[in-house]
Amino acid sequence: MGYNCVVCVKQVPDTKRITGDAMQEDGTVNRAALPAVFNPEDLNALEQALAIRDAHGGTVTAVAMGLPAACQVLREALCRGADRAILITDRRAAASDTLATSYILSCAIAKLSPDIVLCGRQAIDGDTAQVGPQLAEKLDMPVITYLEKLDALEGDTITVERNVGNGFEIVKAKLPVLVTVMDTANTPRPPAAKRIMKFKKARSRAEVEKVAENLLMDDYEDYTAELQASEVEKHCAALDEKGLLIEQWDLDFLQADLQWCGRSGSPTKVHRIQSVVLKGGEYKEYAPDDSSIGEMVASLIKDHTIG
């Protein structure tokens, strides 16, 4: 029978490793200076989808919205076992907040008629955990957040154990549903060597275009737009034949209403960004020896901080 699973994956800056270089003088972050990674909880979502396919059959499609560079995570998804990868990219999607992002994703995912949509619980850049529930609302699917364990999947019924913070809940629902997956749900399988060898060559049209542009500049004196276009077509066709063409959808293909995309579709706007200024105040350093530490404790006892 099998289930059609769609996994939302995001390329995020590695916010756990931000160095001084990434922070600019005006307090903004230089995203280009940050290494980009596969959002950790999206790996757990992908793993859950692959586990469903292992047990029941079906397909796993990875979908990423972002700049063409986001193909890196789609390649990784293919290497880890996804059957299909789709990049949603469009300049008009820039500056989308969670509402606009979930709208655009919903336009794409609706075309795939999934049984189960899987999202990581939250991304390490925004940390909002909002896209999952908002996407479910736009797809008119029930959302099951904080999946810690998939208890059962039978016919069109799914049973999930959720971690609700101070306990857990077991819920049952009819498909289609959207689930958000926690990092505690599983350990993502490493990519298989054979798949790495194959899918490291996967490309999206935008990536092919960029390479063609650079190559042709060097090689051909009679560089024309038509020549470049035909080279790109040839290359994409060759990739497609080998199952290495990452599909690329834009807002026109999605028939998205532009007023709900990008900046105009984003009610949240940035008023100000400030670099962090930690509160200074009275500070006294004590040496790590018995006498200084004794002095420190004595002062805490004296002012009744320690009883």
Place this chain on the structure above:
Amino acid sequence: MIEVNRQGEVWVFAEAEAGKLSDVPLELLSKGRELADEISVPLGAVLLGGDGAADLSGSLISHGADKVYVVCDAKLDHYQTTPYTKVICDLIEEYKPQIMMYGATPIGRDLAPTVASSAKCGLTADCTDLQIGDHKPPGSDTVHENLLFQIRPAFGGNIIATIVNYDRWPQMATVREGVMVMPEVDESRTGEVINCTANLDEVELPLEIIESVRREKKVNLKAARIIVAGGAGVGSKDNFDQIHELARCLGAEVGGSRAAVDLGYVGHDHQVGQTGTTVRPALYIACGISGAVQHCAGMEDAGKILAINNDPDAPIFQVAHMGVVGDMNTVIPKLIKAIRSGAQ
């Protein structure tokens, strides 16, 4: 979706479970009071539940609410996204609040985004502060006055962002437990209770809740007078025993940074920080904690902060009142010795 207005109220979602209000909606009422007074509108609490939910309205009023919107229905007896979202969206359409706050609890972080999506309005998660201010969009001459400034650390805690929404109402935000202070209770306060209909007859509940288990939190960080916390620098779960020992000799509660929790050194109930609990003890001892912004956001209001870290450049020393640069494996035993001898 509702248009911008200037007379709508400030609302707090009154999260409750098993007939008891959670702490966070009560904390939000104190901030709500401040915001409502600043823009001169009433403060309302939104209370959903099954039979008997209305019993909680008195407590909401004595914690500061001017109005309590109560919606009772069997389908609201146990939290589920779909019916709660529908009821709140209907209330928003009818009463058109300017601002709505939710606790950033597992329920709040499930409910608020779904409401925001349905109402097509903006939502900022995990705010560490909320204020009223004006905003002029870049390249525009229009000044949007009296907006809700939604303030939170972002990008791994390296920046503080202030977010606004000015063209869709309501302005919504979620706030973690302990960030706002608990208001004083005034039993003599009066307020209006508005009973609203749920309109859920056509709504089927998509989730069947088969089992629901809650466990009592074993740790009460918010009430602790002294907290001894360990970070990734502790190095191992075994080594965290030293943190427990120091806490024992001070009669203190044990805390941990998010890194320590993620590494399994200590349970999530002990997590201090923006995504854990915000604490205000008289004394906070930070051992092997670097002092990331999100951690500091959860403890910088402590009376006294003592930091122990072998990295002299660790940011924790910038918020600390006292510091020891050294290996905590040697410093903690000396500290314990000094405390035990000082206690005599």
